[in-house]
Amino acid sequence: MKHVIIGASGQVGTYLYQKLGQVGEDVTGTYYRHPQTGYKALDMSDTEAVESLLSAIKPDVVWIPAAMANVDFCEENPELSYEHNVRAPQIVAELASKQGARIVFFSTDYVFDGMNGPYQEKDPVHPIMVYGQHKAEMEQYLLTQVPHSLVIRPAWIYSRDDNPRNFVYRVLSELKRGHAVKAVTDQWNTPTPSDGLVNMAWKALQDEFEGILHIVGPERLTRYELTKRIAKAFGYAVDLVEPVTTESFHLPAKRPLNGGLKTQHSSYRLVAGRDFEPLF
Ligand SMILES: NC(=O)c1ccc[n+]([C@@H]2O[C@H](COP(=O)([O-])OP(=O)(O)OC[C@H]3O[C@@H](n4cnc5c(N)ncnc54)[C@H](OP(=O)(O)O)[C@@H]3O)[C@@H](O)[C@H]2O)c1
Known part of the structure; x- marks a missing residue:
């Protein structure tokens, strides 16, 4: 399959790019402000640039780990947060799905208020900050407007990088x-190792999982x-x-x-040593 990763230069994107390469998939990665050799430059809020990239590649899957993920910056700059966390990924999803690609979007545990965790996929969202509100809005858009989307919620991601x-x-x-x-x-x-996250995300894609999936550390x-x-x-x-x-x-x-977070779907629970290499 052909994959495009929007935000392959980020923490999750880096692992995802490696994983898809290791399993022999055809993968194109993009960066925004941190250039990486072999990746293509892309600002996903630039509709023409997104359109031109997607029509040149015609991917089967578009992964969107890209986000404005600085929670405090988003709180102080809600318009910018909306642009990068809602409007831009919506454009990507809309254009990609029109071409028949599947969308895999990375959301967050911060769609919940933290009054009564850990939360399952079926629990109602109630964000308490701008970033969480915008992620929840993007989730809702995908679940209602973009058929077959996969929305992955990790939490406190860490890696070896x-x-x-x-x-x-x-x-x-x-x-x-x-x-x-x-x-x-x-x-x-529930801290989430990047290697386990991308291994399980790849499994979910292969299983044709649709809707919301919590992938977190154990x-x-x-x-x-x-x-x-x-x-x-x-x-x-x-x-x-x-x-x-x-x-x-x-x-x-x-x-x-x-x-x-915890997941209702037992086959997607991360197991140390099997799905990820423990770091601590
Ligand atoms: N980190 C966590 O603890 C955590 C927890 C829960 C959920 N999440 C979610 O998981 C996802 C991945 O997180 P992460 O830690 O990998 O984030 P990250 O390291 O901050 O990476 C963000 C990526 O998005 C790209 N990007 C930002 N704005 C863009 C734009 N306008 N157009 C195109 N690309 C853009 C960045 O490119 P450049 O670096 O090249 O600028 C980078 O590749 C995010 O959606 C985040 O909201 C993260």
């Missing part, structure tokens, strides 16, 4: 310098516990990790506290 977008990298960068790392004790979530823990595990696994003193509350950061966007 040396890239500031990766939480593990950010923690280790501080610890390497002997700096303490503040981590919140009141946010619960454990639910606080950011504080997660950060201590990372420190321990990489040989740093865990007391460099300082417990704090979410409120102490005074961030623009609210965060779900009692959050996290």
